[in-house]
Amino acid sequence: MKERKNIVIPTTITIGFFVLWEIACRLLHIDVFILPQPSTIVASIWQHGSVIVDHSLQTFMTTMLGFVLAVVVGLLLGMLVGASPAVYNGIYPIMVGLNSIPKVAIVPILVIWFGIGTVPAVLTAFSIAFFPIMVNVATGLVTMEPELKDVLRSLGATKSKILWKVGIPRSMPFFFASLKVAIGMAFIGSVVSETIASNSGIGFLMMTASARFDVPLVFAGLFVIAIMGVGMYEFFAVLEKRVTFWAQRGNELVV
Numbered sequence: 317m318k319e320r321k322n323i324v325i326p327t328t329i330t331i332g333f334f335v336l337w338e339i340a341c342r343l344l345h346i347d348v349f350i351l352p353q354p355s356t357i358v359a360s361i362w363q364h365g366s367v368i369v370d371h372s373l374q375t376f377m378t379t380m381l382g383f384v385l386a387v388v389v390g391l392l393l394g395m396l397v398g399a400s401p402a403v404y405n406g407i408y409p410i411m412v413g414l415n416s417i418p419k420v421a422i423v424p425i426l427v428i429w430f431g432i433g434t435v436p437a438v439l440t441a442f443s444i445a446f447f448p449i450m451v452n453v454a455t456g457l458v459t460m461e462p463e464l465k466d467v468l469r470s471l472g473a474t475k476s477k478i479l480w481k482v483g484i485p486r487s488m489p490f491f492f493a494s495l496k497v498a499i500g501m502a503f504i505g506s507v508v509s510e511t512i513a514s515n516s517g518i519g520f521l522m523m524t525a526s527a528r529f530d531v532p533l534v535f536a537g538l539f540v541i542a543i544m545g546v547g548m549y550e551f552f553a554v555l556e557k558r559v560t561f562w563a564q565r566g567n568e569l570v571v
Contacts, residue, residue, distance in 0.1 A: 352532040357539060360532035368521070372540050375506055375518040378434055379544075382441025383502040390446040390498070391491070394453025398487070404454070415447040420508055427513040436513045441505035445498040452494035456487025492556035499548045503541055 334354045340346070341353040348356055361368060393411070396403045419440055426436035510519025518537045525533035 349529065349531055352535055356532045357535045360530075360536045361539065364533060364536065368518075368536060368540060371516060371518050371521040371537075372544065374434075374516045375437075375503070375510065375541070376544060378437040378510075378517065379441050379499075379502045379506040382438040382505060383445055383499055385438070385442045386446035386449060386498060386502065387495070389442070390449025390494070391453055393446075394450040394487075394491075395457065395484070397450065398454035398457025404458075408454075411447065411450065414443075419444045419505055420512070423509050423512045426509070432513045432515060434514075437506045437509040437517065437519075440509040441502040444505035445502040448497045448501065449491070449494045452490040453487050456490035457484075489556075489560045492552060492560055495552045496549050496556070499552060500545050503545050503548075507541060 338354050341351060352360075393407065397408055397411075398404075422443065423436055423440055426439055430436055430439070506517065507519040507522075510517035511523050512519075514520045518541055522534050522537040525531075525537065
């Protein structure tokens with residue numbers, strides 16, 4: 317019953333949102349150039365289906381490459397930062413400073429280094445996605461109770477054993493929570509780069525459509541990005557429940 321509610325309620329709200337959008341556009345006679353109706357956007361997706369699929373696959377590929385790189389680097393740096401106060405004091409301020417730089421500002425530099433194409437999009441997705449992973453993994457390690465460490469040391473556990481046997485498993489809920497955030501940010505990074513320095517991808521498609529004042533196609537691109545983002549978010553949400561079920565509280569059923 318609870319699982320059915322978890323599906324029915326969001327679906328109903330989503331459908332209701334698009335129905336209200338459609339009705340508002342018709343009643344207020346909003347020009348398609350300003351805000352196209354959902355039905356018009358769906359028609360645009362159907363009309364340009366093959367082109368949208370090709371560009372979507374490109375965006376998905378670059379996003380996942382950047383995301384996987386972000387997971388590897390973020391996990392390793394998070395472990396280093398969380399396990400070592402010296403590394404925390406040395407690296408963390410630099411990481412915070414780099415994360416504060418608007419990612420759209422680094423795309424022109426990446427174009428100079430690597431040219432227009434896939435590489436800048438992958439690196440932009442990576443640069444915007446790895447920081448939340450690193451911070452959450454480090455937080456999971458740093459917040460380990462001192463009393464627990466003392467008990468483990470008294471039982472003869474070394475620092476490395478405490479890290480691998482207790483610290484890393486304890487940080488897994490933080491890690492999977494960061495994945496759900498980072499995947500959306502990775503899509504943002506890829507699309508931002510594609511709008512500036514690419515000849516393929518959803519971002520490029522949206523830019524060319526806006527240049528032709530084809531607003532429904534622009535919104536179609538937004539719809540596709542949203543669908544991919546929600547799909548990947550749900551994938552990691554299900555994976556989180558299965559891997560860190562021991563940390564889930566208040567659930568009657570673990571999926």
